[in-house]
Amino acid sequence: MSFDLAALRATVAARGRVARVAVAAAQGSAPREPGAAMLVWDGGQSGTIGGGALEYDAARLARESLAQGGRDSLRRCPLGPSLGQCCGGAVSLVTEIFDAERLQTIDPSAPYLRRFAGPDAPPLALRRALRRARGEGLAPAPLLSQGWFLEPLLAPTRTVWIWGAGHVGRALVGVLSPLPDLALTWVDTALDRFPADVPSGVTVLSAPAPATLMPRAPRDADHLILTYSHALDLELCHAALCHGFAGAGLIGSATKWARFRTRLAALGHTPDRIGRITCPIGDPSLGKHPQAIALGVGAALLARAARAQQPEEREA
Known part of the structure; x- marks a missing residue:
């Protein structure tokens, strides 16, 4: 934390x-x-x-x-x-x-250090943690020592772009926005498609042709594509494959995905590249309710992050 x-x-x-x-x-x-x-x-x-x-x-x-x-x-x-x-x-x-x-x-x-009691100078353990943070960019874990408390400042480590502000998009933002390590960008065709009460920290973007915004996304972003239009969804899948991504998911059925694979192949994408897109998103066993889809997507994102951290933890 x-x-x-x-x-x-x-x-x-x-x-x-x-x-x-x-x-x-x-x-x-x-x-x-x-x-x-x-x-x-x-x-x-x-x-x-x-x-x-x-x-x-x-x-x-x-x-x-x-x-x-x-x-x-x-x-x-x-x-x-x-x-x-x-x-x-x-x-x-x-x-x-x-x-x-x-x-x-x-x-x-810099990490946030303050004194509540104890010696006038920070203890050695905290000074070492600060040196590592400043010299090596290693964020310290929260640490209390001799009345001094050190916390890293929150810096989201993962970027998620959500394409579509319909029921599922709103459910996803509601589930994902409280997670502290995610930076969310939410995209649709017009500002009036978004709710009035967008959670703080969520970046809202609009464009009549949303795929034109894909180059603004970091190449290590995760993308969740769930617009109101199959044509828009296809454009966004094509744009994501051209741009690059860490992960991408598309809402839809097996039939929709079969058609998309054919059309993406016709646009020049290889089967292995197309296979990097997950469709359907979430956990189908949870059902098709927007919140159920959002819960499945959130669980998958967290599980992937946990797997990515395991090698680091073993090395530590």
Whole structure:
């Protein structure tokens, strides 16, 4: 998990002073991992540190801090009978109060380091993590040491382009937009095809001929093609194959895909290249409801990302 500076800025702009509560450390059985965070303001909150009594109590204390002028804090919370929980572990929570002025002090190009207690200088482990981040570009894991807390700033590592703002496109954006490592771009033929409440952080693009926007996509992007028109879908598949991609998926039936394979071959694409496009998208066993399709697509994206990380973890 990472410090989502963009989401915090947007929430402060909309709500004023905001408390951010983050899991700084976890021991034993705990509902969330270090770096998990929620934003709390008078009358609402977003995100989660695991729900239940822990989250309820943390949100209550955060609102009290906001009402009393705001003080940052670090506290250890045993997850036992005092909270009505039986996890058996413990978490350390940091609560920080942010406004527009304080946001200006955060360097968006470096991990976020701050002191709650302990020595005047950062401990050696944190200094080493900062050196690796600055010298080698290695993002540190969230780390609490001797009252100092270090978090990497969120930088989405995967780009997903969603082509089509119909029911399935809207369901996909709803499912995928909360995932912190995805940068979503949403494309359709006109702005009035998008809902009024597009989630923050989603880039919306429109063009009468959407395929003309394909060159703007990174070559390592994932593409999900699900427009209202089979002709548009075919143009986008052709454009994606010409441009290059990490992954591509097309909504449709086996019959539609058989026709598309024939037409794409006639456009000069080889069978192995055409075979890189997945059709249908999602998990057919879940059904054809837009949210069911979105859940299947989201699970497939997460599974592929997990497989890609396994070699790195073994080397580490």
